[in-house]
Amino acid sequence: MTLPFIASGLAILYSFCLMHWVLKQPQGSPDMIKIADAIAEGSRAYLKRQTINTFFIAIPLVALLAYFLSLNTALGFLLGATASAIAGFLGMNMAVKTNLRTAQSAKKGLKSALNIAFKGGSVTGMLVVGLALLVVSLFYLVTKDLQALIGLGFGGSLISVFARLGGGIYTKGADVGADMVGKIEKNIPEDDPRNPGVIADLVGDNVGDCAGMAADLFETYAITLIAAMLLADIVFKQTALVIYPLTLGSLAIISSIIGSFFVKLPKSRKIMTALYQGLIASGILALILFYPATAALTATLTGVSTMALYLSSLIGILITALFVLITEYYTSRSFKPVKTIAEASTTGHGTNIIAGLGISLKATFLPVLVIALASLAAFQLAGLFGVAIAATSMLSLTGIIVAIDSFGPITDNAGGIAEMTQQPAEVRKVTDSLDAVGNTTKAITKGYAIGSAGLAALVLFSAYTQELTHAGQALKFDLGNPYIIAGLFIGASLSYLFAAYSMEAVGKTAMAVVKEVRRQFKQIKGLMAGKAKPQYGRCVDIVTQAALKQMVVPALIPVIAPLIVGFCLGAEALGGLLIGSIVTGIFVAISMTTGGAAWDNAKKYIEAGEYGGKGSLAHQAAITGDTVGDPYKDTAGPAINPMIKILNVVALLIAGFLA
């Protein structure tokens, strides 16, 4: 039980070293600093308000948990919520410092820009896994209360759903609003300083893609660890096996730190290859370390096969590799899907959207097939615990995955700063090519998060049935039972309802931004000519208000729905609901995150000179596709993952009362 503390300590220490290194890098010219400061200020102000609002909603929940369950559970909830908020805040804070330095180093070329952006991203990645492993291990060590650990997961998930929703509505409301007037109506480039919505858009990248993503992966990592520990306790009642998931997490953190040194631009100058090198090194190292750890564990136990457990962990790493490859295929500018959308843009807005929707639907098939077959294989090897280990092992690489993801929004912001301070075109070209790869890696992380939820579905469901059994109600969940079917349908509807609210929220926010941006272009004389300055702050205010207001209703859906279904239709229907939500959730999430990234990169493909390049009819259509893809990939899609987790955690917490 010392290893998790060593590993999480290492991760946190390493991230502080990186932070120190990044902060020493040159910041660029005063006008760049000025813009970066404005972005940082807006981001911090928003995140502060979002956190305060969220905690106001969390306080009654703490009281309810303490009253109905236990003080430990309530404390766990508070700890999880606080740690998730800290992960988000630190991740974002690092991003707003790295963006400027990346913009400056982009003047020197691709290699140095990638280096700084990736190191900045690694800070977030290592902090997320370090903090998650630390709080789970510490809380378990102190309380030995697995029930209370569920509370910790709940806290993390609640913050995460608010962060994904609030951040997502913010970032895409601003982005869509700014783009629709700037790029489509006024035909000025992205991030042009004349656009009144540009600062809000850049703030959005940080609060959504950095803070929201960090909180999301924090909860995904923590919940998966907790579910595996819970299952080990239920199935084997052996402390050694309960700690095993923490061991795998620890070893993978060490592997990820070493692996991150392999991220170097190769001679081919392919950015994706650089990132793959780091990921592959981390995965291989993790697999090398997992074997002796597994052998040492099973040597002390009877009836548990080393190979069965080890191969289950291998399956987890394999799923990650396949997810990365599949997502790259569907979202990279080098393959057919993105090119198809780009080609469809030549015939107009409508065919662009139809092609993109087709790709987004299709992109779900292979990932889901991988999850289905992998869970079967893991089950054959080591039963339900095998599935839990596969999920843990899959998520154990979260540190390096987040690092690979975070560099995307950092370079996106760096590009914005370059554009606003009118740097030479080469600088923007460097940040653009990093940003395009970032779209793919962002889609990978989101697919990875929801994919792990699909894999963990069986584990969480069985934890739920075991809770019911403990409470004296052993149920069968047969598909021939109409309560199960009704629960399945209702659960399935939640992903759709939740996604609908998210899309609506972005639509409304974007419309408000469009109106304000149009107003400024009309009323501020000389704005279009570059002689007057826009009122950036007005747009920031509009988006802040809208995001804070509109995140509340969808975020409460997963808290309230299990209570209604559980207490009105019973424990069987609630079981159906859990499975139903993941069955549609995985499709809604993957189709949206992958489809959105494909639309974005189809636009970038055209901007790189294909089909008439910037300003062509195809480009206009591609911008529409990108606009639609924005809330898909950055608001509705990624928020599904924490939503499903909350459903499961709430069901686990109320199981005792249903029986």
Added chain:
Amino acid sequence: MTLPFIASGLAILYSFCLMHWVLKQPQGSPDMIKIADAIAEGSRAYLKRQTINTFFIAIPLVALLAYFLSLNTALGFLLGATASAIAGFLGMNMAVKTNLRTAQSAKKGLKSALNIAFKGGSVTGMLVVGLALLVVSLFYLVTKDLQALIGLGFGGSLISVFARLGGGIYTKGADVGADMVGKIEKNIPEDDPRNPGVIADLVGDNVGDCAGMAADLFETYAITLIAAMLLADIVFKQTALVIYPLTLGSLAIISSIIGSFFVKLPKSRKIMTALYQGLIASGILALILFYPATAALTATLTGVSTMALYLSSLIGILITALFVLITEYYTSRSFKPVKTIAEASTTGHGTNIIAGLGISLKATFLPVLVIALASLAAFQLAGLFGVAIAATSMLSLTGIIVAIDSFGPITDNAGGIAEMTQQPAEVRKVTDSLDAVGNTTKAITKGYAIGSAGLAALVLFSAYTQELTHAGQALKFDLGNPYIIAGLFIGASLSYLFAAYSMEAVGKTAMAVVKEVRRQFKQIKGLMAGKAKPQYGRCVDIVTQAALKQMVVPALIPVIAPLIVGFCLGAEALGGLLIGSIVTGIFVAISMTTGGAAWDNAKKYIEAGEYGGKGSLAHQAAITGDTVGDPYKDTAGPAINPMIKILNVVALLIAGFLA
């Protein structure tokens, strides 16, 4: 066992009387006749080729069924396929004759146009239910072989999936292609005679919305009857109960014929009210007739409660009513959702699409909740047979529902003929207002078809488990079993994959049309000035080729997938697949059909003068939304229903081999 023959005879007789009456109505001017003839010729030519192609695929299946199952099953398959094809062909044939007469009568005003269009639609409606009831009853009477009836359902479903796909790709490939150049690039009205794609577009309405819809509802009606009969046999082993679904179907046909006389334009001149009158009258009459029939049946049996069965049938009628109201809310120009999309169009293409996608996601919640709660209630009343009776009763109104639906594409075509022959604007206004209501009723029919599939899911699933039990393998389908979960995920992925192929097919076809239409505008001198004629035939050919080619792959998915999953992963996984496909299928289908109709009517709302009316920026954005909604509502969405039925039927047929 004489009632079904009397009722189906009446339905067929009544439809021939209506046909006779419609054909006597004035046809209009020679130029109108010429265009209607071109549409009819294109429609018949396409449908003939589609039917021939489909039968080539069906022949090896007949041989396989005869070899592996029984001659009866193979004969049933052939009968089902033939009857479904006939229903489609007759429905379309009537539509291409009614369109012209509706255009002519629109000169006299709304009342007479509605009268002719609805009577033409009633021909299709009565033929569909008459034929379906006739073949199911006759085949059962002759063979008494319920197994072979499943073959009949398979034949109907296979034709139906090809008709929905082929017709859907045809109609929307042509529509989208013609609109994108005509309306967006050239800014000429819909159905303008200068547009080279216009005849293909009008042909499409007939082969997709008329023939495809008729085949689809034929199979939905037949499969639901068959599933209810199968369940009655399995659960009760009483012939009287096996015939009960046929009795309900017969009585509802008589009610629908009488109800159709209540369709008359009221003083408020609200078209929807006219249609509601007919539907409400049919529903009330059916409920009045169901009671004595149920009482007479239960008097001869022990252990079956009259009220339990009767209330189950009441639930079915109630679901229909709720579906109609919910769909009208989401798709009519009078309510918030459509107005929201229209408003979002004022800020551009992107916000229009985002708003439409939001509405399409949200529109799934209430219908699915209705289905979930209704199936629970019916189960409480009379067990699984109660659910089967609710489904049968829901679909028993198919005759009047199809009549209400079919008048939509007929008036759409009538509008096209009016536009092409440059009739006064009032004529177009009459057909447009009928067409807008038609969008809502089309969405109702599609939601109704997939909704009944949701309700029948439990029945079909239990028929599958019973087949396995008969074959000596009594299985439990517990959600804790990883094979069930893997099956659920794979089944769920089929709806997405199928929809993706459908969207892709429309996108590709539309792009081909856009290129051809652009070419003609460029190369044919004087076309835009109206001095030269376009080559309509070229577009018809392109769309025909594309539709026939691209319908094959998606149509084979539901035939092949259950074989692979069943024989590779086993009967449990296949059971999971069946439920998984309906869980995502109902959402994909309802979101697409309702969302598509909402987009279309948002455009019509703007065209009626809101937000700047025709030619405004909002109108351009609304056209993009309509374009995207087209394949959603008329290709991918509606084809999901027969796809799910095929999955179930194939599973039922192979169950004996899996055990």
